[in-house]
Amino acid sequence: MMKTFLKTTLLAGVWASCALAFTAEPKLPAHSQLDCANCHDTATLDRFSQLQKQLGKNAAPGWDRVAEAMPLNEAAMQALGAKCADCHAEKAKDLAASGHALTYAQSFLNREHNRMEPPMDDCLRCHAMFFDGTSRDLVTPLDTRGPWRMPHAELTGHRSILCVSCHQIHPECWLSPPSKSVEPVKLVGGTATSKAGFFDRREHRFFPADCLPHPKVFKGGKLLKLSDDVRIRICYQCHAPSAAHQTGTSDDRTLRGIHESMSCLDCHATHSLDTRAACAQCHPAASHCGLDVTRMDTTARAKSSKHDIHNMTCTDCHAKVPKAR
Amino acid sequence: MAIKYNRRRFVKTVAAGVGSAFLLPTRGADVIVWRFFTNAEARLVDAITEQIIPADQDPGARDAGVINFIDKQLASRLRRHQQVYRVGLAGVEETSRVMFKEDFAALKAEQQVEVLKALESGKAKGETWRKQSSSAFFRLIRDHTMAGFYGGPQHGGNRGYASYKMLGLDYPQIIGQNRYRRK
Numbered sequence: 291m292m293k294t295f296l297k298t299t300l301l302a303g304v305w306a307s308c309a310l311a312f313t314a315e316p317k318l319p320a321h322s323q324l325d326c327a328n329c330h331d332t333a334t335l336d337r338f339s340q341l342q343k344q345l346g347k348n349a350a351p352g353w354d355r356v357a358e359a360m361p362l363n364e365a366a367m368q369a370l371g372a373k374c375a376d377c378h379a380e381k382a383k384d385l386a387a388s389g390h391a392l393t394y395a396q397s398f399l400n401r402e403h404n405r406m407e408p409p410m411d412d413c414l415r416c417h418a419m420f421f422d423g424t425s426r427d428l429v430t431p432l433d434t435r436g437p438w439r440m441p442h443a444e445l446t447g448h449r450s451i452l453c454v455s456c457h458q459i460h461p462e463c464w465l466s467p468p469s470k471s472v473e474p475v476k477l478v479g480g481t482a483t484s485k486a487g488f489f490d491r492r493e494h495r496f497f498p499a500d501c502l503p504h505p506k507v508f509k510g511g512k513l514l515k516l517s518d519d520v521r522i523r524i525c526y527q528c529h530a531p532s533a534a535h536q537t538g539t540s541d542d543r544t545l546r547g548i549h550e551s552m553s554c555l556d557c558h559a560t561h562s563l564d565t566r567a568a569c570a571q572c573h574p575a576a577s578h579c580g581l582d583v584t585r586m587d588t589t590a591r592a593k594s595s596k597h598d599i600h601n602m603t604c605t606d607c608h609a610k611v612p613k614a615r
Numbered sequence: 616m617a618i619k620y621n622r623r624r625f626v627k628t629v630a631a632g633v634g635s636a637f638l639l640p641t642r643g644a645d646v647i648v649w650r651f652f653t654n655a656e657a658r659l660v661d662a663i664t665e666q667i668i669p670a671d672q673d674p675g676a677r678d679a680g681v682i683n684f685i686d687k688q689l690a691s692r693l694r695r696h697q698q699v700y701r702v703g704l705a706g707v708e709e710t711s712r713v714m715f716k717e718d719f720a721a722l723k724a725e726q727q728v729e730v731l732k733a734l735e736s737g738k739a740k741g742e743t744w745r746k747q748s749s750s751a752f753f754r755l756i757r758d759h760t761m762a763g764f765y766g767g768p769q770h771g772g773n774r775g776y777a778s779y780k781m782l783g784l785d786y787p788q789i790i791g792q793n794r795y796r797r798k
Contacts, residue, residue: 345648358687407792410792412792413792488787490787492767492769492787493767493768493769493787494769495768495769497787502787503785503786503787503788503789505789526789527787527789529791530789530790530791531789531790531791532790532791532792533790535789539791540790540791540792541791542791
């Protein structure tokens with residue numbers, strides 16, 4: 291009788307504990323189901339294994355320790371980009387057809403840009419975030435006179451922006467800090483399962499979108515209203531205004547006029563950046579005033595655009611302002 | 616309202632308790648591994664730095680992971696200070712025992728402050744301080760604490776951008792680099 295009681299108690303206890311443990315487990319990201327070898331080569335896995343041995347079986351190495359032992363390098367990141375396409379073929383295709391599919395040559399040998407501003411290390415923050423060297427290793431001379439060339443011709447076709455530039459593969463919760471005696475590394479405001487964000491080259495770490503600062507952009511002294519969509523924070527890391535945060539400066543694309551406060555992603559598809567279908571989502575193709583919005587010249591890229599969508603005002607389309615009744 | 620225990624409820628409660636006991640110890644039995652410090656030294660440095668920048672309404676040195684910064688730097692760029700730390704930390708423990716008969720980390724906050732004041736003034740008691748200056752060691756660990764708290768997180772400290780948040784600094788900054796106007 292006693293033996294049965296103890297057995298039942300033990301089994302029930304283990305069951306109860308397991309049930310508790312599983313229900314308390316945070317929701318795991320999709321990649322947690324993958325084997326490490328799906329993405330990482332044997333050499334990388336061996337190094338990781340050595341690191342775990344060195345730190346002790348139960349001491350999960352924190353990002354800090356992993357980064358020290360296995361610093362990210364460009365070759366691995368470029369190879370990883372190709373691996374992403376194995377499962378996310380459609381998204382990879384969209385990205386390849388987008389304006390983000392820049393190569394190093396397109397980024398660093400852009401004469402129009404380089405004549406106005408010399409290539410510099412900070413360019414790498416958005417155009418070669420995983421590159422192992424400096425701007426001097428990518429382009430020479432570093433001036434506005436040119437002619438510019440890439441000293442390492444084999445790099446010309448490398449992609450400037452990779453999947454991992456904006457997507458975190460390993461959320462922070464996967465690896466704990468070096469010591470359990472202190473709180474785990476956690477970016478305040480961040481969530482363990484965030485995946486879209488920005489890889490900061492200077493910090494060598496990934497910032498989930500909800501941990502990035504929300505932009506503040508001004509037109510003169512007026513603070514423009516921006517979308518609350520946290521994803522625009524990723525866009526603003528590269529498409530940023532200059533230090534005074536005035537709209538239209540540097541590479542700022544803040545919406546002004548009638549589209550103010552809309553999110554970048556209200557119109558741009560996430561990977562292709564395609565906007566062709568965007569207007570018709572809100573505007574009837576043939577509006578009551580006879581304008582076909584799907585045929586209007588609304589590009590923000592060309593200076594000759596008559597209806598730059600990022601700066602459009604009511605009078606751009608409605609030249610005659612109705613009289614007040 | 617009184618809780619009535621029948622046999623079934625008792626068995627359930629006991630079962631959950633016993634079962635949990637099998638799991639809980641495995642979560643807490645992690646090995647603490649530092650690059651340079653021993654576990655005891657790490658506890659001591661953690662306590663010292665927390666007195667230098669204590670938490671109030673904002674995070675302190677402990678929250679900002681300053682210990683990780685100092686440990687990381689002593690194993691790399693600041694390797695030249697290793698011996699000073701090894702001797703200095705032993706000295707802090709010695710002074711703490713002379714003054715209060717306890718390890719520094721076990722002292723009350725005000726006692727810890729007294730020990731640190733003694734170090735800073737160069738009047739700390741203990742044989743160790745015949746080998747090196749207590750005030751020089753205090754200045755060193757104070758400077759490293761500040762660097763770990765206010766410096767860039769890539770160096771191992773300022774965890775969660777604690778000091779940047781305290782100062783209201785956005786990070787990573789939103790700042791374009793082009794000096795010419797796009798339009």
